[in-house]
Amino acid sequence: MTQGTIFDIKKFAIHDGPGIRTTIFLKGCPMNCWWCHNPEGQRPEPESMAGGPGDTGPITVGALMSVGQVMAEIEKDLLFYDESGGGVTFSGGEPLLQPDFLAAVLAQCRRQGIHTALDTTGHAPADIMARIAPLVDLFLYDLKLLDDAHHRKYTGVSNDRLLANLRHLVRTGREVIIRFPLIPHINDTSDHLGKMKHFLQELGLRRIDLLPYHDIHRQKFHRLGHPDRLGDLAPPEADVIDRVKADLARDGFALTVGG
Numbered sequence: 001m002t003q004g005t006i007f008d009i010k011k012f013a014i015h016d017g018p019g020i021r022t023t024i025f026l027k028g029c030p031m032n033c034w035w036c037h038n039p040e041g042q043r044p045e046p047e048s049m050a051g052g053p054g055d056t057g058p059i060t061v062g063a064l065m066s067v068g069q070v071m072a073e074i075e076k077d078l079l080f081y082d083e084s085g086g087g088v089t090f091s092g093g094e095p096l097l098q099p100d101f102l103a104a105v106l107a108q109c110r111r112q113g114i115h116t117a118l119d120t121t122g123h124a125p126a127d128i129m130a131r132i133a134p135l136v137d138l139f140l141y142d143l144k145l146l147d148d149a150h151h152r153k154y155t156g157v158s159n160d161r162l163l164a165n166l167r168h169l170v171r172t173g174r175e176v177i178i179r180f181p182l183i184p185h186i187n188d189t190s191d192h193l194g195k196m197k198h199f200l201q202e203l204g205l206r207r208i209d210l211l212p213y214h215d216i217h218r219q220k221f222h223r224l225g226h227p228d229r230l231g232d233l234a235p236p237e238a239d240v241i242d243r244v245k246a247d248l249a250r251d252g253f254a255l256t257v258g259g
């Protein structure tokens with residue numbers, strides 16, 4: 001029986017693709033971003049997380065679920081998907097780290113006519129991406145830093161593979177929305193925004209979800225025993241977000257903020 005390790009299932013999500021959605025969070029990520037908002041999704045196996053304010057004690061994050069169990073959760077909200085043009089989004093962590101499970105659930109959704117979105121870093125072997133891509137209706141594709149040295153520093157891996165996979169998805173006609181986490185002083189400079197715009201224009205990609213950094217991860221880092229390398233970095237001010245929005249919109253990008 002194919003099983004996946006899931007660390008959350010969010011119902012009635014409205015920022016993870018079109019309409020009302022169920023978002024399934026798969027555990028395990030090949031990256032280690034300094035600003036990670038879901039650090040409990042980084043390790044592939046279930047793990048203990050110390051209790052937070054109001055909790056009675058440590059909790060276990062992550063559990064094995066079968067394809068049938070996950071489909072049962074998805075099917076509870078079929079009516080909402082139909083009425084809102086919604087569906088299911090797979091997020092994480094990085095869902096492509098569990099390709100057999102992901103492919104099995106995606107195939108089942110396809111058989112049932114349920115719209116699917118994949119929220120991905122794109123950092124996966126090309127053969128895995130090629131296997132999964134035809135089963136996905138919409139890619140929500142993370143783009144964090146175009147400079148490879150910076151990408152290695154802040155995420156722990158090169159961006160070579162994810163850029164190659166993104167080019168392949170575009171070449172093969174897949175629907176892609178870019179997800180750009182806006183991190184003050186790291187990727188919000190005019191130099192980086194210029195490079196990103198140029199890269200996306202070359203690919204013909206126009207849709208961007210702008211995800212301003214927030215600092216709720218800090219408490220989770222502490223509870224998991226992860227180092228907090230961003231220190232006291234504050235979320236971007238409204239005027240910075242407005243400046244970036246205006247800059248991207250001026251060049252014809254279609255933007256949403258938040259996610």
Ligand code: SF4
Pocket residue numbers: 029030031032033035036037038039041042092093094121155
């Ligand atoms: S890719 Fe996403 S889940 Fe993985 S470490 Fe970075 S922010 Fe966290």
